[in-house]
Amino acid sequence: MARTDVPTRKRILDAAGKLFHADGIRAVSVDAVAEKSGLTKRTLYYHFRSKDDLIAAYLETRDQPNLALFQRWFAETEGTTADKVQGIFRQLSASARHPKWKGCGFLRTSVELIHLPGHPAILAGRAHKKRVEDWLCSVFEESRLPEDARLLARQVLLLLDGAFAVVLLHRDPSYMDSAGEAAAQLIRD
Amino acid sequence: MARTDVPTRKRILDAAGKLFHADGIRAVSVDAVAEKSGLTKRTLYYHFRSKDDLIAAYLETRDQPNLALFQRWFAETEGTTADKVQGIFRQLSASARHPKWKGCGFLRTSVELIHLPGHPAILAGRAHKKRVEDWLCSVFEESRLPEDARLLARQVLLLLDGAFAVVLLHRDPSYMDSAGEAAAQLIRD
DNA sequence: CAATGTATACCGACCAGTGAATATACTCAA
DNA sequence: TTGAGTATATTCACTGGTCGGTATACATTG
Missing domain, CATH: 1.10.10.60 (Homeodomain-like)
Structure with missing residues (x-):
């Protein structure tokens, strides 16, 4: 119609x-x-226009909701910044217990197509990860000494994506909690 | 012949x-x-027998050499356990500067085929990661209080795989160094 | 009519895997 | 030593099926 x-x-x-x-x-x-x-x-x-076009459109629909979820989980957790970040990992750990959980779609898709450098999925994944890191950085800048903020944001992102990959591979959500503890430890320190 | x-x-x-x-x-x-x-x-x-059989054989050839490399880098670095682990990340950071670097083959392959649960590549990836984690755990047990060893090994593995994924996605080896710093900080603490 | 949207049917390229025949090298008996 | 027999190793040509993408015609609506 x-x-x-x-x-x-x-x-x-x-x-x-x-x-x-x-x-x-x-x-x-x-x-x-x-x-x-x-x-x-x-x-x-x-x-x-093409399958790639469909893929790009599909990823676009997933970008904002994903970050928004992190932000909500962060905001809804009580305590210090470290607690709030750990809250994200805890929520992810709970999500990962669902049998159909497949990790982070951007990470999964990007790695799947990593051999095609200019592919829209790679660009979308890169942009999404940067957005998450930038948000984390701004959070740390607000609550801590600014010179550490970028490094800290990167390290939390590394733990986050490491957990996405390892939990997916081992089918063991408890790795997500270990990542959350490590993140909290890095932030608190 | x-x-x-x-x-x-x-x-x-x-x-x-x-x-x-x-x-x-x-x-x-x-x-x-x-x-x-x-x-x-x-x-x-x-x-x-099949393409899957070929894939499995290919991954087998990559298993031991990969872990052996980590062990060599660990042994060749002077200093504390934290320094030695950071040495692995530093060597990986150097490797990642080669334009043809493609991260960890096991992680890449496993994520590529993650939707086929019983696939030999998944099993190989899982086994390889477990081997690395177990080795890290034994290293930490030798040099630190035993109750922390397993958790620490898991967290270092998370940083390692996070770095593999993020460096690959962003084409930015400096994330590997950030991961190394985080690992050293977790171990020292 | 004319523009937009949907359907049938098809394209050439590529996929994993196979059938049947052939070439090579080793074994062993005469 | 030679020649027949056999297991190993390799080739060409092919199958049924799926892939992304398309030519063309039909339907609906303003």
């Missing part, structure tokens, strides 16, 4: 999101996305 | 190794490996 352009596009993005999350980007064919969304492949190619 | 079975198999593994490292496992076709090794695909399938 011509009037209802948005729902069609959204249906495609929703279907793509589910499939990409479940099986990875490379493994999901455009045919599969079309079938899952109940539309024809040709219709999909009417709304998206 | 029947007498010289080993070289053929090795030629295939070498070719596969180069291609897998350069382009990723999924992206490399069996045809490509066959062509690179100067043999026919059918010959490849004579020596390896």
